[in-house]
Amino acid sequence: MTVHNFYMFDRYGQLLFYAEWNRLRQSGITREEEAKLMYGMLFSIKSFVSRISPLDNTSGSREGFHCYRTSKYALHYMETPTGLKLVLNTDNVAVNVHELLKQIYSQVYVEYVVKNPLCNLSEPIKSDLFEAQLDAVVKQSHVFTSKPT
Amino acid sequence: MSRQGARLDAKKVNSELFTLTYGTLVSQLLKDYENVDEVNKQLERMGYNIGIRLIEDFLARTGSGRCYDFKDTAEKIQAGFRIFLGVSPTISNWGPGGDEFSLIFESNPLTEFVELPDHCLNLKYCNILAGVLRGACEMVQMEVTSWFVQDQLKGDNVTELRVKFIKRLEDAIPAGED
């Protein structure tokens, strides 16, 4: 199992943070364009998911989209009620990635960005501490193994 | 299966350190502004700044999703006071439209050692709380306003914070989509 890369967006779609571990191929466009594409896709898929839903879940529409899976990799998505969006790409055998996303939110973002008075919440994250903690949490996770299988 | 990391930081601090730190902040504001109304405004603004951060901590701890209705919101705000200030205000006095309620505080760690001097009777000593609620709710797409209707520091039996729902805020739409 392995983790490829991570994106974090604020409620306005601004890329707050990007990190990668075993990313074997780049998209060939700038990070900025890539982030825009990613955010646009998430936005569309979310509205599609809630529009097409056969269930009456008006209040649950935000949690509606969790992941998509190709034959090679999977994209896992989590959105908080505050509109923060976390995306983790893994190989497609990884399980319980949602737990890892929650952990990143509660143990890394909340602890090292939210509680750090010198981090502005509406700007891309530039904290070394955040970066190091994110790396540690991802690498300790059962989802992560150093070599792609 | 999933390896849970260290438990969420549920650490506590002595409430007196908190009370006195807040007290020194309020008295510093009074020194700097010499105008009670301006101090009330500043306290509210600081509360707002705290609220937009505190909400993330609240969500991370409770794992709660979006509110179903304003009753749900009221209960979550009540839970927030329990988590962050160790007090449980009572929810009461619902307005007829269901968009307004009161939080009744029997005690409040912010005011533990406080008596208002005569020249500060208009000071809304706890106005920071009104700001916290505004900031926290705004982050979950809700505009609310709140104000004190009763205040133990002014001789009332309880402190009553009134909370009113204004409107739902829309989610931001990425550029180029509609």
Added chain:
Amino acid sequence: MSNAITISVVRPKTSLLDKPLSKGKGEVSLSSFALLFSELVQYCQNRVYTVPELQTKLAEMGQDVGSKVIDLFFVRDRSWKRETKLIHMLFFIKTTLWKSLFGREADKLERANDDEATYYIIEDEPLVNKYISVPKDKGSLNCAVFVAGIIEAVLNGCGFACKVTAHWHKGTTYMVKFEDHVISRDKQLGDQKSM
């Protein structure tokens, strides 16, 4: 008559002093304190221009807190008895005071090798610094000056005139520099005891 009623509405019926002193065991979440402290730091920061000015402001606010905890703790934990010996006073700060305020004792208490008037209280990770990462352009800023202010006010308020500063060393080191007359008085006290 109507006058009297108005007064009873605006003035508290019971004074704060009529209530018993609490046991001081109340707690609030660390997050609440951290965010409040962070607002306090930002407020001060917006009103000054330099790091030293900011430190002074934070220390002043710490002193304000310190001056209020002295009686609180001596009344509660020591049945009104103040300390007269310097080393006992420092020990009181390292243990009782620290534990009440921050939930644990300070890590170390040391005396400077080369100066009998200087002591160090050392703490790996002060509560106030837990979530603060200081940007490189403000390298020397240590928000624990707030705590230094508390200590200074407590020591001064108990008759041990001193200056307390906070430094980045082994975590955070609070340097307590006593005035000479405090040290000589303390020696006299010691002599009397041994006689």
